[in-house]
Amino acid sequence: MNKASSILLFTVLAALAVALGYAVIFLPEQAEGLATAVSDQMGNSGVDHSVTAVLLNFRGYDTLLEMAVLLLALIGVWSLAPQSRAETISIPPASPVLLALFRLLIPLMILVAGYLLWVGAHAPGGAFQAGAVLAAAGVLALLCGKRLEGRLAGWPLRFGLVLGTAMFVAVAAAVMVGGAHLLQYPLEWAGGLILLIEAAATFSIGVTLMALFFGVRPITDQRP
Amino acid sequence: MKESWLFAFDLMLVSTLLWLAWRALATPDLFKGIVLFIAFGLVLALVWVRLDAPDVALAEAAIGAGLTGALLLTTLAKLGAKSREHERE
Amino acid sequence: MTLSVLYALAGVGLFVLALHGLIVHAHLLRKVLALNIMGSGVFLIMVALARRATEAPDPVPHAMVITGIVVAVSATALALVLLLRLKEVTGRTELDEDQTPS
Numbered sequence: 001m002n003k004a005s006s007i008l009l010f011t012v013l014a015a016l017a018v019a020l021g022y023a024v025i026f027l028p029e030q031a032e033g034l035a036t037a038v039s040d041q042m043g044n045s046g047v048d049h050s051v052t053a054v055l056l057n058f059r060g061y062d063t064l065l066e067m068a069v070l071l072l073a074l075i076g077v078w079s080l081a082p083q084s085r086a087e088t089i090s091i092p093p094a095s096p097v098l099l100a101l102f103r104l105l106i107p108l109m110i111l112v113a114g115y116l117l118w119v120g121a122h123a124p125g126g127a128f129q130a131g132a133v134l135a136a137a138g139v140l141a142l143l144c145g146k147r148l149e150g151r152l153a154g155w156p157l158r159f160g161l162v163l164g165t166a167m168f169v170a171v172a173a174a175v176m177v178g179g180a181h182l183l184q185y186p187l188e189w190a191g192g193l194i195l196l197i198e199a200a201a202t203f204s205i206g207v208t209l210m211a212l213f214f215g216v217r218p219i220t221d222q223r224p
Numbered sequence: 225m226k227e228s229w230l231f232a233f234d235l236m237l238v239s240t241l242l243w244l245a246w247r248a249l250a251t252p253d254l255f256k257g258i259v260l261f262i263a264f265g266l267v268l269a270l271v272w273v274r275l276d277a278p279d280v281a282l283a284e285a286a287i288g289a290g291l292t293g294a295l296l297l298t299t300l301a302k303l304g305a306k307s308r309e310h311e312r313e
Numbered sequence: 314m315t316l317s318v319l320y321a322l323a324g325v326g327l328f329v330l331a332l333h334g335l336i337v338h339a340h341l342l343r344k345v346l347a348l349n350i351m352g353s354g355v356f357l358i359m360v361a362l363a364r365r366a367t368e369a370p371d372p373v374p375h376a377m378v379i380t381g382i383v384v385a386v387s388a389t390a391l392a393l394v395l396l397l398r399l400k401e402v403t404g405r406t407e408l409d410e411d412q413t414p415s
Contacts (some may be wrong), residue, residue, distance in 0.1 A: 254343070291386055
Protein backbone atom coordinates (compact mmCIF):
# COMPACT_ATOMS: atom_id res chain seq x y z
CA MET A 1 0.00 0.00 0.00
CA ASN A 2 1.66 3.24 -1.07
CA LYS A 3 2.40 6.06 1.33
CA ALA A 4 -0.37 8.44 0.18
CA SER A 5 -3.21 5.97 0.63
CA SER A 6 -1.69 4.83 3.91
CA ILE A 7 -1.77 8.39 5.26
CA LEU A 8 -5.31 8.85 3.93
CA LEU A 9 -6.41 5.68 5.70
CA PHE A 10 -4.84 6.82 8.96
CA THR A 11 -6.58 10.19 8.72
CA VAL A 12 -9.98 8.70 8.00
CA LEU A 13 -9.67 6.15 10.81
CA ALA A 14 -8.43 8.80 13.25
CA ALA A 15 -11.45 10.95 12.37
CA LEU A 16 -13.71 7.93 12.94
CA ALA A 17 -12.06 7.25 16.30
CA VAL A 18 -12.47 10.88 17.37
CA ALA A 19 -16.12 10.92 16.32
CA LEU A 20 -16.91 7.69 18.17
CA GLY A 21 -14.96 8.83 21.22
CA TYR A 22 -16.83 12.11 21.22
CA ALA A 23 -20.14 10.26 21.03
CA VAL A 24 -19.14 8.02 23.93
CA ILE A 25 -17.74 10.72 26.23
CA PHE A 26 -20.75 13.00 26.00
CA LEU A 27 -23.30 10.35 26.88
CA PRO A 28 -25.08 10.93 30.22
CA GLU A 29 -23.31 9.38 33.19
CA GLN A 30 -26.35 7.59 34.56
CA ALA A 31 -28.74 5.93 32.16
CA GLU A 32 -31.26 3.39 33.25
CA GLY A 33 -31.77 1.78 29.88
CA LEU A 34 -34.03 -1.21 30.38
CA ALA A 35 -32.71 -2.18 33.83
CA THR A 36 -35.76 -1.00 35.79
CA ALA A 37 -38.17 -2.42 33.23
CA VAL A 38 -36.51 -5.83 33.58
CA SER A 39 -36.32 -5.81 37.38
CA ASP A 40 -39.99 -4.82 37.59
CA GLN A 41 -41.00 -7.84 35.54
CA MET A 42 -38.68 -10.37 37.21
CA GLY A 43 -41.57 -11.81 39.20
CA ASN A 44 -43.29 -12.82 35.97
CA SER A 45 -40.26 -14.35 34.35
CA GLY A 46 -39.95 -17.64 36.23
CA VAL A 47 -36.24 -17.35 37.05
CA ASP A 48 -34.26 -15.30 39.53
CA HIS A 49 -31.39 -14.13 37.38
CA SER A 50 -31.97 -11.10 35.17
CA VAL A 51 -29.75 -12.09 32.25
CA THR A 52 -31.31 -15.56 32.02
CA ALA A 53 -34.76 -14.01 32.20
CA VAL A 54 -33.91 -11.66 29.34
CA LEU A 55 -32.31 -14.40 27.24
CA LEU A 56 -34.94 -17.08 27.67
CA ASN A 57 -38.12 -15.17 28.39
CA PHE A 58 -38.22 -11.46 27.56
CA ARG A 59 -36.04 -11.75 24.44
CA GLY A 60 -36.62 -15.45 23.87
CA TYR A 61 -37.29 -14.90 20.18
CA ASP A 62 -33.73 -13.64 19.67
CA THR A 63 -32.33 -16.73 21.36
CA LEU A 64 -34.50 -18.96 19.21
CA LEU A 65 -33.15 -17.28 16.08
CA GLU A 66 -29.62 -17.53 17.42
CA MET A 67 -29.91 -21.31 17.69
CA ALA A 68 -31.12 -21.34 14.12
CA VAL A 69 -28.07 -19.29 13.13
CA LEU A 70 -25.81 -21.90 14.73
CA LEU A 71 -27.52 -24.60 12.68
CA LEU A 72 -27.25 -22.52 9.52
CA ALA A 73 -23.52 -22.05 10.05
CA LEU A 74 -23.12 -25.79 10.46
CA ILE A 75 -25.10 -26.45 7.28
CA GLY A 76 -22.82 -24.00 5.48
CA VAL A 77 -19.70 -25.67 6.83
CA TRP A 78 -20.93 -29.16 5.95
CA SER A 79 -21.92 -28.16 2.44
CA LEU A 80 -18.50 -26.67 1.73
CA ALA A 81 -16.32 -29.37 3.24
CA PRO A 82 -17.32 -32.67 1.73
CA GLN A 83 -17.55 -35.85 3.72
CA SER A 84 -13.99 -37.01 3.56
CA ARG A 85 -12.88 -40.55 3.98
CA ALA A 86 -9.53 -39.44 5.31
CA GLU A 87 -8.78 -36.60 7.66
CA THR A 88 -7.18 -33.54 6.14
CA ILE A 89 -4.47 -33.37 8.79
CA SER A 90 -2.85 -36.43 10.27
CA ILE A 91 -3.18 -36.19 14.00
CA PRO A 92 -0.23 -37.76 15.82
CA PRO A 93 -1.26 -40.44 18.33
CA ALA A 94 -2.22 -38.79 21.59
CA SER A 95 0.46 -38.70 24.25
CA PRO A 96 -0.25 -40.61 27.48
CA VAL A 97 -0.37 -37.35 29.41
CA LEU A 98 -3.11 -36.04 27.14
CA LEU A 99 -5.08 -39.26 27.44
CA ALA A 100 -4.79 -39.26 31.23
CA LEU A 101 -5.89 -35.64 31.32
CA PHE A 102 -8.76 -36.51 29.01
CA ARG A 103 -10.00 -39.25 31.34
CA LEU A 104 -9.78 -36.90 34.32
CA LEU A 105 -11.26 -33.83 32.71
CA ILE A 106 -14.21 -35.12 30.68
CA PRO A 107 -16.41 -36.22 33.62
CA LEU A 108 -15.50 -33.01 35.42
CA MET A 109 -16.44 -30.90 32.42
CA ILE A 110 -19.77 -32.64 32.01
CA LEU A 111 -20.46 -32.04 35.69
CA VAL A 112 -19.52 -28.37 35.38
CA ALA A 113 -21.79 -28.04 32.35
CA GLY A 114 -24.68 -29.55 34.26
CA TYR A 115 -24.03 -27.23 37.18
CA LEU A 116 -23.86 -24.16 34.97
CA LEU A 117 -27.15 -25.15 33.35
CA TRP A 118 -28.88 -25.55 36.71
CA VAL A 119 -27.43 -22.49 38.40
CA GLY A 120 -28.38 -20.24 35.50
CA ALA A 121 -31.79 -19.79 37.06
CA HIS A 122 -30.48 -17.81 40.02
CA ALA A 123 -26.83 -16.93 39.37
CA PRO A 124 -24.57 -16.30 36.38
CA GLY A 125 -24.69 -19.29 34.10
CA GLY A 126 -27.23 -20.71 31.74
CA ALA A 127 -27.54 -22.66 28.53
CA PHE A 128 -24.85 -20.99 26.43
CA GLN A 129 -22.13 -21.18 29.02
CA ALA A 130 -22.98 -24.81 29.81
CA GLY A 131 -23.14 -25.65 26.09
CA ALA A 132 -19.73 -24.04 25.59
CA VAL A 133 -18.18 -26.20 28.33
CA LEU A 134 -19.74 -29.29 26.74
CA ALA A 135 -18.31 -28.22 23.39
CA ALA A 136 -14.89 -27.80 25.00
CA ALA A 137 -15.13 -31.35 26.35
CA GLY A 138 -16.06 -32.52 22.86
CA VAL A 139 -13.13 -30.66 21.29
CA LEU A 140 -10.79 -32.25 23.82
CA ALA A 141 -12.14 -35.66 22.85
CA LEU A 142 -11.68 -34.89 19.14
CA LEU A 143 -8.11 -33.75 19.76
CA CYS A 144 -7.38 -37.02 21.56
CA GLY A 145 -8.37 -38.88 18.43
CA LYS A 146 -11.78 -40.10 19.61
CA ARG A 147 -14.39 -40.21 16.87
CA LEU A 148 -18.10 -40.97 16.89
CA GLU A 149 -18.77 -44.53 15.80
CA GLY A 150 -20.51 -45.00 12.49
CA ARG A 151 -23.91 -45.80 13.96
CA LEU A 152 -24.03 -42.63 16.04
CA ALA A 153 -22.74 -40.27 13.38
CA GLY A 154 -25.78 -40.42 11.12
CA TRP A 155 -29.31 -39.77 12.32
CA PRO A 156 -28.54 -39.67 16.08
CA LEU A 157 -26.05 -36.86 15.47
CA ARG A 158 -28.55 -34.93 13.38
CA PHE A 159 -31.18 -35.44 16.05
CA GLY A 160 -28.82 -34.05 18.67
CA LEU A 161 -28.03 -31.04 16.50
CA VAL A 162 -31.66 -30.16 15.91
CA LEU A 163 -32.94 -30.96 19.41
CA GLY A 164 -32.37 -27.52 20.93
CA THR A 165 -34.02 -25.51 18.16
CA ALA A 166 -36.84 -28.03 17.83
CA MET A 167 -37.57 -28.00 21.54
CA PHE A 168 -37.57 -24.21 21.59
CA VAL A 169 -39.93 -24.00 18.63
CA ALA A 170 -42.16 -26.73 20.08
CA VAL A 171 -42.50 -24.93 23.42
CA ALA A 172 -42.99 -21.59 21.69
CA ALA A 173 -45.80 -23.01 19.59
CA ALA A 174 -47.34 -25.19 22.33
CA VAL A 175 -48.01 -22.24 24.62
CA MET A 176 -50.09 -20.68 21.87
CA VAL A 177 -52.73 -23.39 22.33
CA GLY A 178 -54.60 -21.44 25.01
CA GLY A 179 -54.78 -18.37 22.79
CA ALA A 180 -51.57 -16.74 24.06
CA HIS A 181 -48.93 -15.19 21.82
CA LEU A 182 -45.81 -17.00 20.58
CA LEU A 183 -43.41 -17.69 23.48
CA GLN A 184 -45.81 -16.34 26.09
CA TYR A 185 -45.15 -18.92 28.82
CA PRO A 186 -47.99 -19.45 31.32
CA LEU A 187 -46.86 -17.96 34.62
CA GLU A 188 -46.70 -21.00 36.89
CA TRP A 189 -44.90 -23.10 34.26
CA ALA A 190 -42.38 -20.47 33.13
CA GLY A 191 -39.51 -21.73 35.30
CA GLY A 192 -39.96 -25.36 34.28
CA LEU A 193 -40.33 -24.56 30.59
CA ILE A 194 -37.23 -22.40 30.66
CA LEU A 195 -35.23 -25.20 32.27
CA LEU A 196 -36.53 -27.67 29.68
CA ILE A 197 -35.57 -25.40 26.80
CA GLU A 198 -32.18 -24.69 28.35
CA ALA A 199 -31.40 -28.38 28.83
CA ALA A 200 -32.16 -29.20 25.20
CA ALA A 201 -30.30 -26.09 24.08
CA THR A 202 -27.20 -26.95 26.12
CA PHE A 203 -26.91 -30.35 24.51
CA SER A 204 -27.50 -28.97 21.03
CA ILE A 205 -25.10 -26.07 21.43
CA GLY A 206 -22.39 -28.43 22.66
CA VAL A 207 -22.85 -30.82 19.74
CA THR A 208 -23.13 -28.02 17.15
CA LEU A 209 -19.99 -26.22 18.30
CA MET A 210 -18.14 -29.54 18.34
CA ALA A 211 -19.31 -30.28 14.80
CA LEU A 212 -18.26 -26.75 13.72
CA PHE A 213 -14.80 -27.45 15.10
CA PHE A 214 -14.54 -30.82 13.38
CA GLY A 215 -15.25 -29.14 10.07
CA VAL A 216 -16.21 -32.06 7.88
CA ARG A 217 -19.18 -34.36 8.05
CA PRO A 218 -18.27 -37.33 10.20
CA ILE A 219 -17.92 -40.68 8.50
CA THR A 220 -21.11 -42.71 8.78
CA ASP A 221 -21.71 -46.22 7.60
CA GLN A 222 -25.12 -45.24 6.29
CA ARG A 223 -25.37 -43.81 2.82
CA PRO A 224 -25.78 -39.95 3.00
CA MET B 225 -7.00 5.28 48.31
CA LYS B 226 -8.62 2.08 47.14
CA GLU B 227 -10.31 3.97 44.29
CA SER B 228 -7.04 5.05 42.74
CA TRP B 229 -5.55 1.54 42.99
CA LEU B 230 -8.60 0.12 41.23
CA PHE B 231 -8.38 2.79 38.59
CA ALA B 232 -4.71 1.98 38.04
CA PHE B 233 -5.71 -1.67 37.65
CA ASP B 234 -8.32 -0.66 35.07
CA LEU B 235 -5.82 1.42 33.14
CA MET B 236 -3.47 -1.56 33.11
CA LEU B 237 -6.23 -3.88 31.85
CA VAL B 238 -7.17 -1.44 29.09
CA SER B 239 -3.60 -0.93 27.94
CA THR B 240 -2.93 -4.70 28.01
CA LEU B 241 -6.07 -5.26 25.93
CA LEU B 242 -5.12 -2.68 23.33
CA TRP B 243 -1.49 -3.81 23.20
CA LEU B 244 -2.48 -7.49 22.76
CA ALA B 245 -4.90 -6.59 19.96
CA TRP B 246 -2.28 -4.50 18.18
CA ARG B 247 0.40 -7.19 18.47
CA ALA B 248 -2.01 -9.94 17.40
CA LEU B 249 -2.77 -8.05 14.19
CA ALA B 250 0.70 -6.72 13.46
CA THR B 251 2.97 -9.68 14.15
CA PRO B 252 4.27 -11.33 10.96
CA ASP B 253 3.99 -14.88 12.35
CA LEU B 254 0.35 -16.06 12.13
CA PHE B 255 0.72 -18.65 14.86
CA LYS B 256 1.94 -16.01 17.30
CA GLY B 257 -0.93 -13.78 16.23
CA ILE B 258 -3.52 -16.44 17.01
CA VAL B 259 -1.98 -17.21 20.40
CA LEU B 260 -2.00 -13.48 21.21
CA PHE B 261 -5.65 -13.41 20.15
CA ILE B 262 -6.44 -16.17 22.66
CA ALA B 263 -4.63 -14.18 25.34
CA PHE B 264 -6.64 -11.14 24.28
CA GLY B 265 -9.83 -13.13 24.76
CA LEU B 266 -8.84 -14.15 28.26
CA VAL B 267 -7.96 -10.59 29.30
CA LEU B 268 -11.29 -9.53 27.81
CA ALA B 269 -12.99 -12.08 30.08
CA LEU B 270 -11.30 -10.33 33.03
CA VAL B 271 -12.63 -7.02 31.72
CA TRP B 272 -16.15 -8.43 31.63
CA VAL B 273 -15.84 -9.42 35.27
CA ARG B 274 -14.65 -5.91 36.09
CA LEU B 275 -17.69 -4.49 34.30
CA ASP B 276 -20.12 -6.60 36.42
CA ALA B 277 -20.96 -8.91 33.53
CA PRO B 278 -20.18 -12.43 34.81
CA ASP B 279 -22.38 -14.23 32.29
CA VAL B 280 -20.58 -12.51 29.44
CA ALA B 281 -17.25 -13.39 31.06
CA LEU B 282 -18.15 -17.10 31.14
CA ALA B 283 -19.32 -17.04 27.54
CA GLU B 284 -16.28 -15.08 26.36
CA ALA B 285 -13.73 -17.32 28.08
CA ALA B 286 -15.27 -20.52 26.77
CA ILE B 287 -16.49 -19.50 23.32
CA GLY B 288 -14.69 -16.30 22.44
CA ALA B 289 -11.19 -17.20 23.54
CA GLY B 290 -11.30 -20.99 23.69
CA LEU B 291 -13.35 -22.17 20.77
CA THR B 292 -12.43 -19.39 18.34
CA GLY B 293 -8.76 -19.90 19.16
CA ALA B 294 -9.06 -23.65 18.59
CA LEU B 295 -10.82 -23.05 15.25
CA LEU B 296 -8.14 -20.59 14.11
CA LEU B 297 -5.29 -22.91 15.10
CA THR B 298 -6.87 -25.87 13.30
CA THR B 299 -7.33 -23.77 10.16
CA LEU B 300 -3.73 -22.60 10.32
CA ALA B 301 -2.57 -26.22 10.58
CA LYS B 302 -4.73 -27.23 7.60
CA LEU B 303 -3.42 -24.28 5.58
CA GLY B 304 0.12 -25.35 6.32
CA ALA B 305 -0.61 -28.94 5.30
CA LYS B 306 -2.20 -27.78 2.05
CA SER B 307 0.85 -25.64 1.24
CA ARG B 308 3.13 -28.62 1.73
CA GLU B 309 0.90 -30.78 -0.48
CA HIS B 310 1.01 -28.18 -3.25
CA GLU B 311 4.80 -27.98 -3.04
CA ARG B 312 5.13 -31.74 -3.35
CA GLU B 313 3.03 -31.87 -6.56
CA MET C 314 -13.49 9.62 34.12
CA THR C 315 -15.98 6.95 35.01
CA LEU C 316 -15.30 3.29 34.43
CA SER C 317 -17.95 3.10 31.72
CA VAL C 318 -16.34 5.86 29.68
CA LEU C 319 -12.86 4.37 30.06
CA TYR C 320 -13.91 0.96 28.81
CA ALA C 321 -16.15 2.37 26.11
CA LEU C 322 -13.20 4.36 24.78
CA ALA C 323 -11.14 1.17 24.90
CA GLY C 324 -13.86 -0.48 22.82
CA VAL C 325 -13.70 2.36 20.29
CA GLY C 326 -9.92 1.97 20.16
CA LEU C 327 -10.18 -1.79 19.57
CA PHE C 328 -12.77 -1.26 16.83
CA VAL C 329 -10.70 1.30 14.92
CA LEU C 330 -7.46 -0.66 15.40
CA ALA C 331 -9.03 -3.83 14.06
CA LEU C 332 -10.71 -1.94 11.20
CA HIS C 333 -7.28 -0.73 10.15
CA GLY C 334 -6.00 -4.31 10.37
CA LEU C 335 -8.94 -5.54 8.29
CA ILE C 336 -8.27 -3.04 5.51
CA VAL C 337 -4.50 -3.27 5.42
CA HIS C 338 -3.78 -7.00 5.62
CA ALA C 339 -4.30 -9.16 2.56
CA HIS C 340 -4.09 -12.61 4.17
CA LEU C 341 -7.65 -13.80 4.79
CA LEU C 342 -6.88 -15.40 8.15
CA ARG C 343 -5.69 -12.02 9.40
CA LYS C 344 -8.91 -10.48 8.15
CA VAL C 345 -10.91 -13.02 10.15
CA LEU C 346 -8.80 -12.21 13.21
CA ALA C 347 -9.41 -8.50 12.68
CA LEU C 348 -13.17 -9.04 12.32
CA ASN C 349 -13.25 -10.91 15.62
CA ILE C 350 -11.42 -8.12 17.40
CA MET C 351 -13.79 -5.56 15.86
CA GLY C 352 -16.68 -7.58 17.26
CA SER C 353 -15.06 -7.65 20.69
CA GLY C 354 -14.66 -3.88 20.54
CA VAL C 355 -18.35 -3.40 19.83
CA PHE C 356 -19.28 -5.77 22.68
CA LEU C 357 -17.00 -3.83 25.00
CA ILE C 358 -18.76 -0.57 24.14
CA MET C 359 -22.17 -2.14 24.74
CA VAL C 360 -21.36 -3.69 28.11
CA ALA C 361 -19.46 -0.63 29.30
CA LEU C 362 -22.41 1.60 28.53
CA ALA C 363 -24.79 -0.88 30.18
CA ARG C 364 -22.98 -0.31 33.44
CA ARG C 365 -24.36 3.21 33.75
CA ALA C 366 -27.63 1.97 35.28
CA THR C 367 -28.02 2.89 38.95
CA GLU C 368 -28.57 -0.38 40.81
CA ALA C 369 -27.57 -3.37 38.72
CA PRO C 370 -26.17 -3.18 35.21
CA ASP C 371 -28.71 -3.28 32.43
CA PRO C 372 -29.12 -6.98 31.55
CA VAL C 373 -30.42 -6.52 28.01
CA PRO C 374 -27.05 -5.53 26.46
CA HIS C 375 -25.46 -8.44 28.34
CA ALA C 376 -27.89 -10.85 26.71
CA MET C 377 -27.27 -9.26 23.32
CA VAL C 378 -23.51 -9.59 23.75
CA ILE C 379 -23.79 -13.26 24.72
CA THR C 380 -25.87 -13.84 21.60
CA GLY C 381 -23.31 -11.84 19.63
CA ILE C 382 -20.40 -13.95 20.88
CA VAL C 383 -22.11 -17.17 19.79
CA VAL C 384 -23.05 -15.73 16.39
CA ALA C 385 -19.48 -14.46 15.96
CA VAL C 386 -18.02 -17.91 16.54
CA SER C 387 -20.38 -19.54 14.04
CA ALA C 388 -19.60 -16.86 11.46
CA THR C 389 -15.88 -17.35 12.10
CA ALA C 390 -16.22 -21.12 11.64
CA LEU C 391 -18.01 -20.61 8.31
CA ALA C 392 -15.48 -18.00 7.19
CA LEU C 393 -12.58 -20.32 7.99
CA VAL C 394 -14.10 -23.18 6.01
CA LEU C 395 -14.58 -20.78 3.08
CA LEU C 396 -10.92 -19.81 3.43
CA LEU C 397 -9.83 -23.45 3.32
CA ARG C 398 -11.97 -24.06 0.25
CA LEU C 399 -10.50 -20.99 -1.47
CA LYS C 400 -7.02 -22.28 -0.73
CA GLU C 401 -7.96 -25.68 -2.13
CA VAL C 402 -9.37 -24.21 -5.33
CA THR C 403 -6.92 -21.39 -6.09
CA GLY C 404 -3.90 -22.33 -4.01
CA ARG C 405 -3.64 -18.88 -2.41
CA THR C 406 -4.94 -17.37 0.81
CA GLU C 407 -5.61 -13.93 -0.59
CA LEU C 408 -8.43 -12.56 -2.69
CA ASP C 409 -7.65 -11.87 -6.35
CA GLU C 410 -7.56 -8.10 -6.10
CA ASP C 411 -5.21 -8.24 -3.11
CA GLN C 412 -2.49 -10.27 -4.81
CA THR C 413 0.88 -8.58 -4.54
CA PRO C 414 2.36 -8.32 -8.03
CA SER C 415 5.01 -11.02 -8.20
